[in-house]
Amino acid sequence: MKLAVTLALAMATALLAMFIAGEGSNSPLCQAQAAQPLAPRVSFSEDVLPLLKFKCSSCHQAGGEGYEKSGMDLTSYQGVMKGTKFGPMVVPGDPEASNLMRLLDWRVSAELRMPHGKKQLSICDRDTVRTWIFDGAKDN
Structure with a gap:
């Protein structure tokens, strides 16, 4: 039993070393993962x-x-990215x-909160905007 465990550990270590060295990147699994580009999670449009x-x-x-x-102006991508007369409102990649x-x-202070005089946007709505910003605030 000890021999089987030792052999299994040796094989796992060898496979891990191959992947770390880049020799295992030709496996079908790695190729399939590399061929699939990450789709944006949120679309602006x-x-x-x-x-x-x-x-x-x-x-x-x-x-x-x-x-x-x-x-x-929140009616277009250009308007959102232009920001206000006081400066930009979106830092692509950094929602915080x-x-x-x-x-x-x-x-922010109560007089600046958006939307004024209305209920706060839902967490889901805010997270949609947050994710879009985090993903680079692209015009997609």
């Missing part, structure tokens, strides 16, 4: 923009109160540094 238009654009579009006060998430998560 299909997930984020409809949310922003439904929940935010009544104020944050040309002529809206939020637009007049801040210059923030993005002012948009600070406003939506209510990590």
Whole structure:
């Protein structure tokens, strides 16, 4: 029994060493995994923009109160990425540094929280925006 365990450990160690050295990367499993690019988890046009238009654009579009006060237009990718007259709102790849998430998560004073005078966006809605930012805030 000890011999079988010792042989199994030796084989596992040899296989691990091959993969670490890069020699095992020609296995069908590795090739299949390498051939599949990671798809974005969230699409701006299909997930984020409809949310922003439904929940935010009544104020944050040309002529809206939020637009007049801040210059923030949430009706297009270009508008979101332009930010406000006070600066950018999205830091691609870093939702925690993005002012948009600070406003939506209510990590700011009450008078700045978004949406003004309304119920906070759901965790699901906020996580959609957060994931999009984390994934690079792409125009996809």
